[in-house]
Amino acid sequence: MKFSENWLRELVEIKADRAALAHALTMAGLEVEALTPLGENLGGVVVAEIVGAEKHPEADRLQVCKVNAGSGELLQIVCGAPNARIGIKVPLATVGASLPGDITIKAAKLRGVESFGMLCSAKELGIDSDASGLLELPLDAPVGQPLATYLALPDASIELKLTPNRPDCLGLVGLAHDVAALFGSHVKAAAQVDAAVTSSARRGIRLQAGKDAPRYLGRIIEGIDPAARTPLWLAERLRRAGLRPISAVVDVTNYVMLELGQPLHAFDNGTLEGDIVVRHARDGEVLKLLDGSEAKLDSGFVLIADDNKALAVAGVMGGYDSRVTDATHNIFLESAHFAPAAIMGRARKLGMHTDASHRFERGVDPELPRRALERATELLLAIAGGKAGPVLAAENLADLPKPAMVCLRRARLKRVLGVDVADTEVARIFTALGMRVEGTSEGWRVTAPTSRFDIELEEDLIEEVARIYGYDRIPTHTPEGALALATEPEARLNELAVREQLAAREYYEAVNLAFVSHGTLETWGFTEQLVPLANPLSTDLAVMRPSLLPGLIEALSHNRARQQERVRLFELGRVFMAGNPPVETPSLAIVASGNARAEQWGEASRPLDFFDLKGDLDALVTWGGEPQRWAVHRDSLPAWLHPGRAARVTRDGETVGYVGALHPRLAKALDLGPDVHVLELALEPLLGRRLPKAQPVSRFPTVRRDIAVDVPEQVSWSQIEQAIRGSLGVTLAELRLFDRYSGKGVEAGRKSLAMGLILQDASRTLTDEDADRCVQNAVSALGAACEAKLRG
Structure with missing residues (x-):
């Protein structure tokens, strides 16, 4: 919103200078x-008339002009402006005058010809950016009058950056209400x-757009003079608001739009049919x-038409064929209210932005159309x-939207602002803003004007009081309050500790978007229970992730494409599955590729394998103090895991995740090698921890018995x-696996495992008979559960 400071000061008394006004706004x-x-x-700059002009004898682009400045004698001025000619009135800077730029x-x-002054362009005077020629003044401009007096200068062009919730300030009258409230004055x-009705010309109006266009007004004005010139005062206000004067009809509609905030449009009445x-x-x-x-339109646009053809895109721009031209004598002047939702985004869809659409899509006062129509008629x-x-x-x-009535409690106002605002001041603020105020026992009942679409809640009224009363008058206090320290449960690990543990094992944390594409999920085989987004940022971010692994693998691939062969990443985040509402599950995922160890001299390099990642899993599980509750199984693996190099992870028999190498087909589809291994777990089971409990060191020795059993290969x-x-x-204090063998001497499809049973009793020393009995019990249990045979 751009406007003339002098114009605003005509509408409202402002007891402050320009700087204070800008600061207050x-x-x-x-x-x-x-x-x-x-x-x-601009002292020394006057209105002058060129009464003579001859070509400069020594320069083709210069003229020697005789100028009447009202002093009684003609002044000789050398001028190079292309529009310098006899009969026009222009600004003249006389000898001794100072111009902007310290001139x-x-x-x-x-070129040998004396010049006593300078004829000026608008840019040289600092009133416009036009430097194409002399500033031509109306022919009735009084010669000799100071230009500042004639053009109502000095002035300032002020441009506001309004938030979308304040369309009422897109008109000077609406803005004036805020200024009146700020400076304790009135509009x-x-x-x-x-206007006096002196013609009976009529035209029917039919509304067929429902709630998108609930009010449409118009009137026919006959016999206008198409050659009529826009008055200087009106043209100058338009220029200072950033608009170029065009013609009387167009200038009047633009002026009323700037003054009241209501866009108008004029049609050539002779082009309308029915x-x-x-x-x-x-x-x-x-x-x-x-x-x-x-403009190629669809049913989402509201159209102004006659019985036979389209005339204008409502709230955006008029049509070419029904425009007002230099030959137009009769016009149909429209003034309407359109619902913001019906105009919102329509101009942008056509690749344009107009003053009308800027206002209508934010909301124009539904009570303005008649007032604006009468004001424009008066001016025309x-x-x-x-x-x-x-x-x-x-x-x-x-x-049509109805005025909102909102109650404001005095206690609530004080609590939010932290300061007492006098009742009379609160009532003054609301009244100055054009609101109806009624006092109640608890505060005020306020009815906002129809122009204030943003007044809906009690908080909106509190904001109005705060900004007019002055944020700088509200004292600043340090917040006070007794904060209860959160107790960290001992039976639960925190996520930071998990991050630190993984970082200590050479993993880097990654953070990925929670959105993935349908194509990526299809590649992985995730096709069920997905949560699609209703309004995705792009097609590549259209679904909430059902797993952390696609994002992590993409990050791993990105790093490997940049010559990072050994990549180890982890992420803690939520995954999403369909439900009502969708189910969010905190998860942990790990991806790793390259060598098992960083390059070094003390150990030969080897590629990462399943057992390396299984070791990382064991470290996390053991950290919780209950590793016996966890187990891995070779069955029921998802399609994206390698069937021979992966496992299902359970806790208390319930599946909580998976670990292993990617399936070769998936690795190939993702352009990855066979060395990529992954781990994904539900996070909550991992965070459970057994509380440490001190135990006395047993006074009785341990007994060790080693056994070797022959078991099927598939037994884990x-x-x-x-x-x-x-x-x-x-009785079993510790179980140690120290050998695995398959080959000669072992039946095909089976393996031999050698293990040490570390036995101990807390109350006595175990005898050989006790140890032998334990071995027999263990072998029997293995035979029943695992088809094991004791080897000799």
């Missing part, structure tokens, strides 16, 4: 993004004056717009003449360990 949430002084220090005008000779906007119809566009409908582009009749017809209106009152060590521990109980 910014502190109230209406950030001043740019402030450009205009026409500073002082002196008498000089240019001086003139009351609405209905009634005005406000409807949705048809899919594939095409309309040529004012800028010459063709004064500038271009003509006869105004009656106001033509079509409305669906049930679809976990099964053997569980069988032995289950048969011996607390």
